Amino acid sequence: MTDLLASIVQGSPPGLLLILAAVPVALLPQRLSQPAMLALPVIGLWQLFQMPAEFSQTVQVFDYTLEVTRIDALSRVFGIVFHIAAFIGVLYAAHQRDPLQAGASLIYAGAAIAAVFAGDLLTLFVWWELTAVSSVFLIWASRNERALRAGQRYLVIQVLSGLLLLAGAIDLYAQSGSLAFEHIGLGSRGGLLVFLAFGIKACFPFLHGWMKDAYPEATVTGTVFLSGFTTKLAIYALARGYAGTEILIPIGAAMTAFPIFFAVIENDLRRVLAYSLNNQLGFMVVGIGIGTELALNGTVAHVFAHVIYKALLFMAMGAVLFRVGTIKASELGGLYKSMPLTAAFCIVGSLSISGFPLTSGFISKSMVLSAANAEHLLIASLVLLFASAGVLDHSGIKIPFFSFFAHDSGKRVEEAPKNMLAAMAIAAFLCIGIGVYPAPLYAILPYPVDYAPYTPTHVFTVLQLLLFAALGFVFLWKMGWYPPELRSTVLDVDWVWRRMLPAVWNGVAGIWTTAQSAFLRTANGLRLQLLDVTSTHLSPWSRLGEPWPTGATAMWAAALLLAYLFLSY
Amino acid sequence: MSDDNASHPSPPEGERAYWLDQPENVNLLIKILIVVAVGVTLADFGYHKHGHFGFQEWFAFDAVFGFIAYVGLVNTAKLFRKLVMRDEDYYEAAAGAYEPTDEESVDD
Numbered sequence: 243m244t245d246l247l248a249s250i251v252q253g254s255p256p257g258l259l260l261i262l263a264a265v266p267v268a269l270l271p272q273r274l275s276q277p278a279m280l281a282l283p284v285i286g287l288w289q290l291f292q293m294p295a296e297f298s299q300t301v302q303v304f305d306y307t308l309e310v311t312r313i314d315a316l317s318r319v320f321g322i323v324f325h326i327a328a329f330i331g332v333l334y335a336a337h338q339r340d341p342l343q344a345g346a347s348l349i350y351a352g353a354a355i356a357a358v359f360a361g362d363l364l365t366l367f368v369w370w371e372l373t374a375v376s377s378v379f380l381i382w383a384s385r386n387e388r389a390l391r392a393g394q395r396y397l398v399i400q401v402l403s404g405l406l407l408l409a410g411a412i413d414l415y416a417q418s419g420s421l422a423f424e425h426i427g428l429g430s431r432g433g434l435l436v437f438l439a440f441g442i443k444a445c446f447p448f449l450h451g452w453m454k455d456a457y458p459e460a461t462v463t464g465t466v467f468l469s470g471f472t473t474k475l476a477i478y479a480l481a482r483g484y485a486g487t488e489i490l491i492p493i494g495a496a497m498t499a500f501p502i503f504f505a506v507i508e509n510d511l512r513r514v515l516a517y518s519l520n521n522q523l524g525f526m527v528v529g530i531g532i533g534t535e536l537a538l539n540g541t542v543a544h545v546f547a548h549v550i551y552k553a554l555l556f557m558a559m560g561a562v563l564f565r566v567g568t569i570k571a572s573e574l575g576g577l578y579k580s581m582p583l584t585a586a587f588c589i590v591g592s593l594s595i596s597g598f599p600l601t602s603g604f605i606s607k608s609m610v611l612s613a614a615n616a617e618h619l620l621i622a623s624l625v626l627l628f629a630s631a632g633v634l635d636h637s638g639i640k641i642p643f644f645s646f647f648a649h650d651s652g653k654r655v656e657e658a659p660k661n662m663l664a665a666m667a668i669a670a671f672l673c674i675g676i677g678v679y680p681a682p683l684y685a686i687l688p689y690p691v692d693y694a695p696y697t698p699t700h701v702f703t704v705l706q707l708l709l710f711a712a713l714g715f716v717f718l719w720k721m722g723w724y725p726p727e728l729r730s731t732v733l734d735v736d737w738v739w740r741r742m743l744p745a746v747w748n749g750v751a752g753i754w755t756t757a758q759s760a761f762l763r764t765a766n767g768l769r770l771q772l773l774d775v776t777s778t779h780l781s782p783w784s785r786l787g788e789p790w791p792t793g794a795t796a797m798w799a800a801a802l803l804l805a806y807l808f809l810s811y
Numbered sequence: 812m813s814d815d816n817a818s819h820p821s822p823p824e825g826e827r828a829y830w831l832d833q834p835e836n837v838n839l840l841i842k843i844l845i846v847v848a849v850g851v852t853l854a855d856f857g858y859h860k861h862g863h864f865g866f867q868e869w870f871a872f873d874a875v876f877g878f879i880a881y882v883g884l885v886n887t888a889k890l891f892r893k894l895v896m897r898d899e900d901y902y903e904a905a906a907g908a909y910e911p912t913d914e915e916s917v918d919d
Contacts, residue, residue, distance in 0.1 A: 388903060462909075506888035507896065567908040579829060615863035623864070627873075631880040647831070654823060698858040702851050703867075707877035709848035714881030716841055725889045731901040740902055 255299070255311040256290045256321050256359050260328065260352030261372075268345035276336050279344060283329040286355065290321050298361060306421060309361025315688040316542070320358040320478045322686065323546045324351065326672075327470035327553055334557050334665035335463035346379035347467045354471035358478050362421040363411035363436070366479070370407055370439075373472055374400030380464030381456055389459045395739070396456035400472075403442040410435030426483035437484060443476035444527060445520045447496045451736030453520060454504070458512040458569075462560040465512060469519060469556045470549050477526045477545055486533025494531055495625040497524030502632030507725060508732050511559050511569045511641055515552070518595065518637045521629060522548050528626065529610045532617055535689040540609030542687050547602035547676055551594035554669035555641060558588035561658035561666070562645050571640070571727035576650030584658045585646040587666035594673040596638035596708055597630060602676035604704065605683075605695040612693070612700075630704075631711040638708070639715050644727055848874070 260282050267278045290313075297313040313321075328351035335343065350373055357369035374397065381393035413432030415421050426433045442449045457468050484490060498521050505517035522544070529541030561584045562577060563569040578585040590601070597603035607630070614623045657663070676683050684691040718724040781787050830836055852874045862868040 391903070462911075502884060503888045503891055504895075506885055507892050509899075563909055564911065567910060569909075578831075579826075615867075618863060620864060627876060628880045628884070631877050632884050635881060635884060650832075652823065654826075697861070698854075699861045702854045702858070703860070703873040705851040706848070706855075706871065706874035709844065709851060710874040710877035711881035712844060713848055714878045714885070716844065718882060718885055724885065725892065728896070729899045731897045731899055733895040733897060733901075 254289075255356050256286060256293070256313075257324075257352040257355030257357075257369075259286050259289065260348045260355065262352075264345045264348035264352065267348065268341040272339050275341075275344065279332045279348065280329065280336070282348060283325045283332065283351070286328070286352075287322065287325040290318070290325065300361075306364065307362075308365050309422065310365050311359050312361030312423075313359060315686075316482060317358045317478070319542055319546065319686045319688065320474065321355055323549050324355045324358065324471060324474075327351070327467075327549050328355075330550070330553055330557075330665050330669055331463065331467045331470065333668070334466055334553075334560070334662050336661040337659045338463060340383060342379055343383045343461060343464060346376050346383070347464070349376040350380065350467060350471060354475050357475050361423060363407070363414065363423050364421050366423055367404060367408050367411060370443075370475070371401065371404040373475060374404060377468055377472060380467055381460040383461045383464055384459060392456045392459035395736070396452050399442060399452040403439045406435050406439035406442070410437075410439060423482060425485065428484070428487060428489070437487075440476050440479045440483065441493075443472055444480055445473060445476075445497065445523055446493055446527075447500060448735050450497075450501070450520050451734055451738070454501075454513055454516040454734060455736045455740075457516045457519075458510050462564045466553050466556045466560060469515070469552045473519065473523055474545050474549060477523065477530070477541070480527065481530050481538060481541060485530055485538060488531055490527050490531025491619065491622050492531075494524045494527030494529075495622050495629075497521065497527055498629035499524070499625050499632070502629060502636060504732055504734060505632075505636035505640070507730075509570050509572055509727055509730055511571055511574075511645060512556065512563070514571075514636050514640060515555055515559060518555075518633065518641075519552055521633060521636075522552065522595070524629065525607060525610050525626065528622060529613060532613050532619070534613055534617065536609060536616060536693065537613035539684075539687040539689050539691055539693070540606060540613050543606035543609055543680075543683060546683055547594065547606040547673070550669050550672045550676075551591045551602060554587060554591035554666055554673060555595065555637065557662060557666050557669065558584050558591060559641065559645070561662050564662075565655040565658060566653055569645075570729060571644040572729050574645045574651055574653070575648040576646070577653065577655070578646040579650075580653070580655045581646070581657050583663050584666065585642065587663075587670045588642045588646065590670040590673050592638045592642050594677065596634045597704060598708060599696070599701050599704060600674065600677045602673045602680075602683075604677055604700075605680040608695050608700050608704065609693055627707065631707060634708050634711045635715065639712065 263278075263282055267275055267282065269275070270278060293313055295313065295315070295318065297311065298309055299311040300307050300309045302308075328348070331347060331351070335347065338344070353369045353372035353376060357366055357373060360366040360369055378393045378397045378400070381389050381396060383389075410432040411421060413435060414426070414430065415432075417430055417432060426436055428434055428437060438449075442452075445453050453473065457465050460468055480490070501517040501520040501524075505514045505521070508514045508517060526541045526544050526548075529537040529544065531537075559569055561581065562574065565581065566574065566577070568574070594601035594603040597607045611623065611626055611630075614626060658666070680695060684693070715724065778784060779786050852871045855870050860868045866872055
């Protein structure tokens with residue numbers, strides 16, 4: 243019996259349980275479904291811990307050998323943090339009675355988990371697309387027009403990413419005869435296609451528009467799930483396939499820098515968090531581009547820390563949206579009076595993402611910065627330092643300050659529901675726990691860790707940077723120079739497909755219609771003229787149309803034959 | 812913090828006074844921040860800084876960099892608004908007030 247159980251546990255890919263159980267569990271009565279949903283990530287994590295640290299399982303499909311499960315140090319740590327994120331997300335959503343969101347979020351989490359354990363590109367493609375198709379329901383579940391359209395745009399881009407992955411995988415297979423998902427590199431056409439597929443989901447510059455567009459339109463609880471999985475799956479895939487690919491260093495550096503300008507002026511605080519998410523992905527991408535053991539450890543540690551503090555920040559802003567009815571900074575302020583616990587948890591998340599000592603962000607981000615320094619990457623190091631000061635603005639100050647402090651908006655609401663507070667408390671505990679005692683996290687990183695985060699240099703330089711940046715805020719605010727929060731839309735690259743391409747399309751269509759009607763007019767004129775000519779000359783009463791005498795016809799025929807006779811000599 | 816503005820209604824009548832509502836308390840927090848910030852900068856004298864680049868070992872490099880980067884970032888973003896800021900309903904009608912759907916109602 244235990245053998246059978248053990249074989250089932252070891253035989254199925256991690257994540258599959260969540261996917262298969264999602265729909266039945268979501269349809270159970272509320273009283274049963276919530277405990278069952280909370281149990282699923284716990285069982286999944288237990289299953290992962292039961293499996294060997296190095297494990298591979300293949301199945302034969304036609305002529306292809308698919309490695310449906312590949313556990314190694316890199317995939318394992320992603321699997322662990324995805325299970326934690328799923329648990330926190332389910333707890334945060336536990337007040338809801340929405341089978342659609344319940345089912346979609348479990349399938350989504352399960353697909354992301356299964357994807358990081360995919361050992362070949364075809365298996366990866368299947369789970370990659372399932373994350374796209376399942377997650378869009380978390381956007382559509384807002385059940386309004388904006389969300390419907392944002393979800394459609396999101397789905398198109400996500401599926402496109404999957405198709406690029408499939409095309410690249412086929413190309414790589416044609417070249418090498420193998421579908422194995424190992425280091426790919428940019429040396430081939432297939433490698434470039436897969437790189438682009440990963441780049442879309444990882445929010446490379448100019449490919450990032452879908453995320454800031456769609457995530458803030460998802461439901462209060464949906465955004466918490468969305469923030470955890472899709473982009474980090476892409477980071478995993480890049481770390482697996484493109485570690486040490488140098489172009490990732492400037493790409494990642496640009497990702498850390500550009501979004502922070504948008505984050506400063508964006509009014510929707512969940513959209514500010516989406517920009518902040520993009521900025522955080524930049525640190526990870528730089529780490530992958532550097533590709534040393536320290537850099538990759540830093541990237542993975544940063545993923546682990548980031549999934550939790552980012553979920554915490556989205557949970558806090560979700561709770562505000564849930565209670566107040568808006569998440570626009572211009573409408574908020576003074577909420578610490580009615581939501582003190584949410585405010586406190588939010589501040590823990592803000593300190594963590596800013597990388598203050600004794601929080602998870604400090605022990606992970608400093609690894610990436612140290613790796614950039616160690617490789618003597620001057621520009622990248624300075625950009626990352628600049629971006630660290632930028633993080634302090636949008637996530638460290640703007641998010642908690644404009645929602646919970648600033649001008650009192652006069653809004654008085656209830657504190658967040660208990661389940662939301664519990665989820666935030668767990669996340670906040672982990673943020674501080676990892677920061678204070680990073681050893682367990684360092685122990686599960688892909689490479690042996692020989693890194694001490696708490697040196698005087700690290701601690702004091704980080705504190706100087708952050709505290710003087712904070713003084714910069716105080717200075718600007720006191721002088722009245724800090725840009726006020728305004729109800730507005732901030733244009734970004736999604737403008738290209740929401741406005742420019744439709745305009746170009748309409749323009750082209752307009753030119754086409756004009757050209758078409760001009761052509762038809764001319765053609766019709768010619769047709770009438772031709773009709774006129776033919777009806778004049780070929781009508782029964784015209785010169786050519788009237789009956790000719792037989793004699794004349796015979797005469798012409800004889801003349802023609804004679805001419806032919808001459809010509810043939 | 813201190814200056815009230817018309818678009819932000821004042822708190823309901825008869826509510827208890829909060830510690831942070833007093834401007835002098837806010838100023839106290841700012842003073843504490845300044846003292847701590849200066850303190851961690853002066854700490855540079857107390858240990859040997861390890862930097863991979865020469866400038867990283869300069870006294871107070873990160874403090875100066877942090878302040879300039881922050882103020883520069885915010886002011887650049889402010890200018891950037893002229894280029895990319897549009898009305899709230901630029902793409903479509905702005906989102907109305909969020910109301911929990913039946914599915915999202917709370918029973919705690």
